[in-house]
Amino acid sequence: MMSKIRLFTPGPVPVLPQALKAMSEPIIHHRSADFIAILEEVRKGLKDLVETKQEVLLLASSGTGAMEGTVVNLFSPQDKVIVARAGKFGERWVHIANAFGLNVVPLDIPWGEAPTREQIEKAFKENPESKGILIQACETSTGVDFPVQEIAAFTRTQNVLLVVDAISYLGVSPFQMDAWGVDALVSGSQKGLMLPPGLSFVCLSERAWSTQKKSKLPRYYFDFAKELKSMTQNQTAYTPAVSLILGLREVLHYFKEQGKENIFLKYKTYSDAMREAAQALQLELFAKSPSHGLVSIRVPEKIDGQKIVRELRDRYQMTIAGGQDQLKGKILRISCMGHIDALDLVSVFAALEKVLKQEGAQIPFGKGVERLQVRLLGEKV
Amino acid sequence: MMSKIRLFTPGPVPVLPQALKAMSEPIIHHRSADFIAILEEVRKGLKDLVETKQEVLLLASSGTGAMEGTVVNLFSPQDKVIVARAGKFGERWVHIANAFGLNVVPLDIPWGEAPTREQIEKAFKENPESKGILIQACETSTGVDFPVQEIAAFTRTQNVLLVVDAISYLGVSPFQMDAWGVDALVSGSQKGLMLPPGLSFVCLSERAWSTQKKSKLPRYYFDFAKELKSMTQNQTAYTPAVSLILGLREVLHYFKEQGKENIFLKYKTYSDAMREAAQALQLELFAKSPSHGLVSIRVPEKIDGQKIVRELRDRYQMTIAGGQDQLKGKILRISCMGHIDALDLVSVFAALEKVLKQEGAQIPFGKGVERLQVRLLGEKV
Numbered sequence: 195m196m197s198k199i200r201l202f203t204p205g206p207v208p209v210l211p212q213a214l215k216a217m218s219e220p221i222i223h224h225r226s227a228d229f230i231a232i233l234e235e236v237r238k239g240l241k242d243l244v245e246t247k248q249e250v251l252l253l254a255s256s257g258t259g260a261m262e263g264t265v266v267n268l269f270s271p272q273d274k275v276i277v278a279r280a281g282k283f284g285e286r287w288v289h290i291a292n293a294f295g296l297n298v299v300p301l302d303i304p305w306g307e308a309p310t311r312e313q314i315e316k317a318f319k320e321n322p323e324s325k326g327i328l329i330q331a332c333e334t335s336t337g338v339d340f341p342v343q344e345i346a347a348f349t350r351t352q353n354v355l356l357v358v359d360a361i362s363y364l365g366v367s368p369f370q371m372d373a374w375g376v377d378a379l380v381s382g383s384q385k386g387l388m389l390p391p392g393l394s395f396v397c398l399s400e401r402a403w404s405t406q407k408k409s410k411l412p413r414y415y416f417d418f419a420k421e422l423k424s425m426t427q428n429q430t431a432y433t434p435a436v437s438l439i440l441g442l443r444e445v446l447h448y449f450k451e452q453g454k455e456n457i458f459l460k461y462k463t464y465s466d467a468m469r470e471a472a473q474a475l476q477l478e479l480f481a482k483s484p485s486h487g488l489v490s491i492r493v494p495e496k497i498d499g500q501k502i503v504r505e506l507r508d509r510y511q512m513t514i515a516g517g518q519d520q521l522k523g524k525i526l527r528i529s530c531m532g533h534i535d536a537l538d539l540v541s542v543f544a545a546l547e548k549v550l551k552q553e554g555a556q557i558p559f560g561k562g563v564e565r566l567q568v569r570l571l572g573e574k575v
Numbered sequence: 576m577m578s579k580i581r582l583f584t585p586g587p588v589p590v591l592p593q594a595l596k597a598m599s600e601p602i603i604h605h606r607s608a609d610f611i612a613i614l615e616e617v618r619k620g621l622k623d624l625v626e627t628k629q630e631v632l633l634l635a636s637s638g639t640g641a642m643e644g645t646v647v648n649l650f651s652p653q654d655k656v657i658v659a660r661a662g663k664f665g666e667r668w669v670h671i672a673n674a675f676g677l678n679v680v681p682l683d684i685p686w687g688e689a690p691t692r693e694q695i696e697k698a699f700k701e702n703p704e705s706k707g708i709l710i711q712a713c714e715t716s717t718g719v720d721f722p723v724q725e726i727a728a729f730t731r732t733q734n735v736l737l738v739v740d741a742i743s744y745l746g747v748s749p750f751q752m753d754a755w756g757v758d759a760l761v762s763g764s765q766k767g768l769m770l771p772p773g774l775s776f777v778c779l780s781e782r783a784w785s786t787q788k789k790s791k792l793p794r795y796y797f798d799f800a801k802e803l804k805s806m807t808q809n810q811t812a813y814t815p816a817v818s819l820i821l822g823l824r825e826v827l828h829y830f831k832e833q834g835k836e837n838i839f840l841k842y843k844t845y846s847d848a849m850r851e852a853a854q855a856l857q858l859e860l861f862a863k864s865p866s867h868g869l870v871s872i873r874v875p876e877k878i879d880g881q882k883i884v885r886e887l888r889d890r891y892q893m894t895i896a897g898g899q900d901q902l903k904g905k906i907l908r909i910s911c912m913g914h915i916d917a918l919d920l921v922s923v924f925a926a927l928e929k930v931l932k933q934e935g936a937q938i939p940f941g942k943g944v945e946r947l948q949v950r951l952l953g954e955k956v
Contacts, residue, residue: 201602201603206603206817217771221589222580223584223894224772254640257814259636259796293795294793382814384817390818391605391815393773412792414643414675415636433587433638433772434637434773435771435773436765436771438771513603513604513607
């Protein structure tokens with residue numbers, strides 16, 4: 195009976211239709227004048243989004259590639275780095291830094307919480323020779339936002355680089371690279387930028403660029419100096435992900451047209467409403483300082499979270515995310531990133547209520563959807 | 576007056592329309608059952624194309640990323656490797672190997688020629704401690720095919736790995752990974768596989784996998800062991816380039832439907848006809864053992880090759896490639912890879928003849944197009 199595919203995972207997310215359309219046009223050559231003009235436009239749009247005077251580099255890789263690139267460009271073997279480990283992507287920073295021979299000091303934070311500025315300060319005071327502090331802006335595995343601005347307010351006064359994985363943050367909530375004093379931003383195409391995966395972004399501060407010149411890890415594909423030189427000529431060092439960049443232009447148009455603040459506000463409104471809907475169902479929220487791009491909900495006692503995810507998929511062709519690793523089966527994650535509107539959120543709660551009830555959860559049936567109707571279906575959606 | 580965009584560069588190439596269509600469908604999640612089934616199909620199709628029992632890994636990167644990945648997975652610092660340097664992409668092997676601290680022995684071949692098996696044998700006998708021999712299957716910068724099968728017939732009997740960049744070769748001409756005894760194949764999406772750039776391929780022989788386990792260069796994003804483990808579960812280690820993989824499925828369908836031998840024959844016929852057309856125009860061919868995917872033509876004396884490329888672009892919205900580095904302005908490269916048919920080749924020669932004549936070249940005007948009409952426009956195109 196049901197046949198439409200509905201995607202509510204925190205990456206990939208439903209792609210902006212204008213971007214899909216642009217990506218389905220016949221391809222153009224990446225050294226052509228047309229593409230150079232497009233890259234110039236994209237460059238400007240990305241700087242506006244990130245709020246920086248620096249160049250935002252474009253890499254043909256997933257976000258993990260850009261994370262690795264940042265590590266190999268900014269550090270040297272044996273460098274000490276502090277990694278806030280509050281979920282799966284904090285762990286990824288640890289794995290990458292270890293793979294390249296850095297000396298990792300993990301700062302362990304319970305999954306579901308964010309590190310505070312004070313915890314970061316303490317860790318740095320105990321390890322003052324640290325060259326970098328690696329954090330997430332949003333830890334996608336738990337749905338938690340970190341206080342990046344507060345942490346940056348500390349790190350900018352110290353001789354240490356703040357490296358921020360904003361893969362599921364950029365385009366969802368305000369990010370002010372220069373004003374906050376972030377040293378390295380990493381992001382990807384398949385979250386707030388509403389594109390398919392395969393394109394990633396990096397932006398370095400002035401002091402990060404100075405460090406980049408001196409760092410001694412081997413690199414070639416992710417050589418940021420080479421990419422920077424190319425980017426100032428509206429080029430990339432190697433063949434770029436042309437079709438994704440054509441899509442990106444459309445996304446950046448959309449941000450400009452709508453006003454990025456309005457998009458950020460929409461996500462906040464949507465995710466707040468979903469959290470209220472979850473609470474109206476007497477479900478417990480998991481994230482302490484929740485992301486605006488996704489909500490994470492504790493699965494009620496005795497219910498198998500993996501089964502909930504499976505039933506939604508099998509019965510409604512709807513994909514939400516479960517928990518990963520230590521959270522497997524214990525949380526549900528529902529994203530509102532990408533081409534999703536208020537009625538889509540009604541649909542996900544309508545299906546979720548049905549499945550939860552079927553699995554025996556004691557929920558006030560209908561109250562989640564009702565909450566969304568009240569909160570989101572006003573005069574004009 | 577003219578408005579259609581025509582692309583005859585050796586990457587990117589015109590994308591297969593079925594693939595464009597698939598890529599413009601709403602995106603699906605990379606851990607979904609649907610995507611897993613697609614990956615299973617793609618896995619099988621790639622093995623058929625490469626003619627191997629090994630897995631063909633999918634990376635979200637351009638071909639250069641896959642080249643780097645192969646180097647960091649197969650070698651250790653100080654390892655000696657022989658690189659056949661016969662053009663810009665041979666140089667790229669040298670740069671990558673140097674970047675990761677290998678001991679590079681370049682085997683210099685004049686641009687426009689290919690190394691012979693004898694030259695490779697001699698270089699290896701002079702450097703018997705070499706761990707690898709790095710070559711191109713097609714050197715895109717010159718349009719030259721290397722005798723991969725002959726070289727592999729030697730290397731498979733020796734304790735050395737043959738690493739082949741087949742980026743502009745795979746899907747254009749037959750490649751028999753296992754039967755020939757190639758140790759590492761590297762390829763990309765935007766040439767013979769008729770897709771946009773951003774997806775790359777790697778396949779290792781059994782003995783290359785043994786070496787991979789012992790190699791000591793740092794790696795994370797390009798960790799082939801991790802990708803292999805994922806691939807056997809129809810997954811990728813990190814978020815894959817989902818939309819390109821959806822397109823790839825269509826391309827592999829097309830190869831199966833048409834029969835890959837017929838596609839290889841088409842390219843041979845097309846490129847042979849273009850070479851005859853160039854000779855009918857009294858132009859000199861540049862490549863000694865020419866590729867079937869592109870032709871490279873010497874620019875006549877006193878004519879500026881860059882201007883020819885520019886005029887084609889400005890007057891006809893047509894993109895062909897010029898020469899790179901030492902060949903700048905000296906050769907023209909016209910590709911028939913991707914979604915290109917016989918009448919497209921007529922169009923490129925029609926425009927080329929006009930521009931050459933305008934620039935003062937002494938050519939028998941009309942004879943190139945006529946040659947293509949005779950050779951390619953038979954009963955059924």
